[in-house]
Amino acid sequence: MADTRQAPQSLAPAWRPGDARADVPSMLRVDQAGEYGATRIYAGQLAVLGGRHKCSPAIAGMAAQEQQHLSHFDDLLAARGVRPTLLQPLWSATGHALGAATALISPAAAMACTAAIEDEIDAHYTEQLAALGEDDPPLAATIERFRADEREHRDTAIAAGAETSLGYPLLYSAIRAGCRMAIELSKRI
Template sequence: MLRVDQAGEYGATRIYAGQMAVMGDRTPAARMIAGMAAQEERHRRHFDAMIAARGVRPTLLQPIWDVAGFWLGAATAAIGPEAAMACTAAIETEIDNHYREQLEQLGDSDPELSEAIAEFRAEEIEHRDQALAAGAERAPAYPVLSAAIRLGCRAAIALSKRI
């Protein structure tokens, strides 16, 4: 669980870095993204510390998530602010589902990990809701864009669990 969660938070920081590289920091959408990025960085640092403390090997796919995340962020931002928000809404929908499933699996077996996942899940849901309120569904070809990003997110989760 730690391996895939750390990989996901790392990927999120790279997506937001790509979006900010294209959008800059002067628009309301860019300022919203910067705030989300700061939270994702805090999540990543927390999981980094847990991985180190528990001796868990990070995913070997991290170099791929580094590049893929940045380019997904840059590409969606290049389409426009609504597409950048659509990316966030799609990913956070999948992360909400992923974290919910993890919490169900964990039960009472690992209070430290459960607490972190529950806290971060609440923030991911907040990100999704903010993105939807900021116009995610007005992005060009939103249903297709959202479905493709969600599929990619599920694939990244599955691969990071195993590799």
């Protein structure tokens, strides 16, 4: 007679060969790159605006929070043996340039930059959470917490006049597209 018993749930694999699985090293690499880029964007904005504008304290506060996110992802990369993106020097220069350029246009354009990037990062983190499922609860909790912070940054930028920036729809769309490109490149390189 055939044995029809099944393995206890705890012994059954959570996934089977062929199932889609989250590429956690790629996630960590791109998330660390994104937080690094954010610190560079805010550095560029503050280099232009300094403390002279009413939005400067908000930018400085968001920059400090992004630095905390970056430090956390730096620690995760080291702990899990994942290398950072090889594009980090490029993200340093382009992030700073984007921040400075938008701040030179106007403080509202600097806020439009933040709104566009944070909307894209919100979508990116949402996709990552769906891909992770229940595979890595500590990483999922980190991403969820950071996603809430990024949403708060977006809301701060909108409240500070992002949508009043000259050419907002074009600026917003171009920055989001650039952000998507940076995400895709940082996953792979």
